[in-house]
Amino acid sequence: MLQFYNSLTRKKEPFIPIEEGKVKLYTCGPTVYDTAHIGNFRTFLFEDFLKRVLIARGYKVFHVMNITDVDDKTIKKTVEEGKSLSEITSHYTDLFNHDLKTLNILPADHYPAATNHVDDMIKMIEVLIEKCHAYKTDDGSVFFKIESFKDYGVLTHINMAEIQQSDRVDSDEYGLDNPQDFALWKAYKEEDGDVAWDSPWGKGRPGWHIECSAMSMAFLGDHFDIHCGGVDNKFPHHENEIAQSVCASDTPFVNTWLHSEFLMVDGGKMSKSLGNFYCISDLIEKGFAPGEIRYIMLSGHYRTKINFTLDKQHEAKASIQRIQSLKDRLQDLKENSSDEYPDEKSNYDTALENDLDAPNSLALFFDWVRATNSALDKDALSRDDVAKGLNFISYFNDVFGVLPDSGRIPQDVMDLVSKRETARQNKDWAKSDKLRDLIGSKGWVVKDTPDGPKLSSK
RNA sequence: GGCGUCGUACCCAAGUGGUCUAAGGGAACGGUUUGCAAAACCGCUAUUCGCCGGUUCGAAUCCGGCCGACGCCUCCA
Numbered sequence: 001m002l003q004f005y006n007s008l009t010r011k012k013e014p015f016i017p018i019e020e021g022k023v024k025l026y027t028c029g030p031t032v033y034d035t036a037h038i039g040n041f042r043t044f045l046f047e048d049f050l051k052r053v054l055i056a057r058g059y060k061v062f063h064v065m066n067i068t069d070v071d072d073k074t075i076k077k078t079v080e081e082g083k084s085l086s087e088i089t090s091h092y093t094d095l096f097n098h099d100l101k102t103l104n105i106l107p108a109d110h111y112p113a114a115t116n117h118v119d120d121m122i123k124m125i126e127v128l129i130e131k132c133h134a135y136k137t138d139d140g141s142v143f144f145k146i147e148s149f150k151d152y153g154v155l156t157h158i159n160m161a162e163i164q165q166s167d168r169v170d171s172d173e174y175g176l177d178n179p180q181d182f183a184l185w186k187a188y189k190e191e192d193g194d195v196a197w198d199s200p201w202g203k204g205r206p207g208w209h210i211e212c213s214a215m216s217m218a219f220l221g222d223h224f225d226i227h228c229g230g231v232d233n234k235f236p237h238h239e240n241e242i243a244q245s246v247c248a249s250d251t252p253f254v255n256t257w258l259h260s261e262f263l264m265v266d267g268g269k270m271s272k273s274l275g276n277f278y279c280i281s282d283l284i285e286k287g288f289a290p291g292e293i294r295y296i297m298l299s300g301h302y303r304t305k306i307n308f309t310l311d312k313q314h315e316a317k318a319s320i321q322r323i324q325s326l327k328d329r330l331q332d333l334k335e336n337s338s339d340e341y342p343d344e345k346s347n348y349d350t351a352l353e354n355d356l357d358a359p360n361s362l363a364l365f366f367d368w369v370r371a372t373n374s375a376l377d378k379d380a381l382s383r384d385d386v387a388k389g390l391n392f393i394s395y396f397n398d399v400f401g402v403l404p405d406s407g408r409i410p411q412d413v414m415d416l417v418s419k420r421e422t423a424r425q426n427k428d429w430a431k432s433d434k435l436r437d438l439i440g441s442k443g444w445v446v447k448d449t450p451d452g453p454k455l456s457s458k
Numbered sequence: 459g460g461c462g463u464c465g466u467a468c469c470c471a472a473g474u475g476g477u478c479u480a481a482g483g484g485a486a487c488g489g490u491u492u493g494c495a496a497a498a499c500c501g502c503u504a505u506u507c508g509c510c511g512g513u514u515c516g517a518a519u520c521c522g523g524c525c526g527a528c529g530c531c532u533c534c535a
Contacts, residue, residue, distance in 0.1 A: 036535085231530075232535060235532085240533095260535075264529095269529090307470085316483095359472050363472065363481055364482080366482055377491090377498060447495085448492075456497090
């Protein structure tokens with residue numbers, strides 16, 4: 001039984017999709033004003049993991065991830081660089097897509113861009129005004145009236161009365177009924193340049209939260225199964241989404257809210273001034289394999305903070321290689337295929353079904369790895385066990401996606417290996433060792449096994 | 459100030475009332491194997507779970523206090 005910790009109820013609860021066998025999933029995507037960093041990707045990788053587990057457990061997943069391509073930050077960038085909004089956003093959207101591919105993240109069914117759904121947002125705002133959940137201010141902006149939604153704060157348990165007294169709220173917005181009311185539509189300002197849409201309230205642009213409500217509704221309907229994001233989006237973003245959506249449609253909005261914790265770097269916040277600010281391309285340049293990045297991000301539970309450090313690459317590499325080398329051993333012995341799995345799969349599944357308990361499922365998987373290696377050493381594995389084992393590794397990798405694609409071995413490396421074999425036959429160990437170093441310098445490791453030399457990439 | 463998370467070995471990280479003298483991975487060391495390696499396997503590395511009290515027959519797990527780290531509180535995943 002699949003169970004998730006629902007941020008809304010703050011409890012672990014059985015997952016029951018609205019429509020049997022299908023899951024409608026919405027995940028908050030990037031704001032395309034800059035390159036997404038590894039903190040962003042922790043969340044996207046968590047969502048990928050969730051989706052892969054759902055698929056592995058037999059659900060058909062319909063996944064929508066938005067692209068925020070108009071907001072304060074994108075507009076600011078436009079002004080800074082003297083480019084058009086679409087030039088900026090298409091550039092960073094391309095980079096984002098590239099990183100998704102690099103990290104082997106399963107593509108969503110749709111990546112709607114906010115600017116393509118302004119009409120949907122306007123319609124939704126009109127409904128909210130009609131129902132007296134929103135009001136227009138003198139400058140032509142529209143705000144959501146928090147008071148009008150009695151459940152405001154269900155997600156974050158925020159007490160609006162107290163916040164009002166907080167020093168941190170600077171009321172630079174005039175004409176609001178309540179300083180906490182949030183913008184659905186922002187009236188055009190000089191600094192917006194040519195970024196504007198016509199609306200019943202005049203020229204302007206949508207507020208941030210409304211896009212997710214409008215687009216999730218457009219693709220997934222009023223009421224759907226799972227909505228994910230990083231913890232920092234709980235307030236105000238998701239709280240506001242709930243308010244808008246519920247008030248507009250008069251139906252429940254999302255059944256299960258899942259939030260992933262923050263990524264820390266070197267024990268603290270990632271920041272450019274500390275020099276610990278990394279994007280995916282930075283890590284690839286530093287020699288990280290995509291699978292290693294995935295392993296680091298996925299090996300901690302999604303609801304705990306993980307601390308990213310460069311030296312974790314070593315750990316990830318070693319763990320992945322351990323799995324890969326077992327796979328190679330089994331592959332060499334494979335004689336038949338099978339649809340079955342080792343018995344250990346059942347506990348592994350149970351761990352994943354328990355709120356995506358990746359650390360535990362990894363531990364169980366490595367238990368099996370050791371047991372299987374041990375059996376192989378004693379030559380005690382049947383043909384069926386070999387086939388089942390390969391299935392298990394492939395099933396494991398369907399969810400974690402950390403094993404490297406089996407790369408082709410370059411011809412020059414193959415030649416060096418056969419030269420070395422000749423040297424070894426002649427017991428010319430000095431030459432043999434030299435050749436091994438040379439092969440190593442080309443990025444490959446030779447292992448001498450009773451069945452001859454085996455190559456693996458470093 | 460409000461809300462919330464966390465503190466387990468050299469490092470990462472499970473476990474949340476008894477089966478815990480605490481999984482799993484990395485690292486170090488010793489051994490088997492190997493021409494030497496690599497990989498693999500075996501052994502070894504916390505009688506103890508930030509500290510102090512309390513509840514209980516029994517706590518890493520519950521309660522209280524303290525110390526420490528981190529996050530959110532209007533646009534940051």
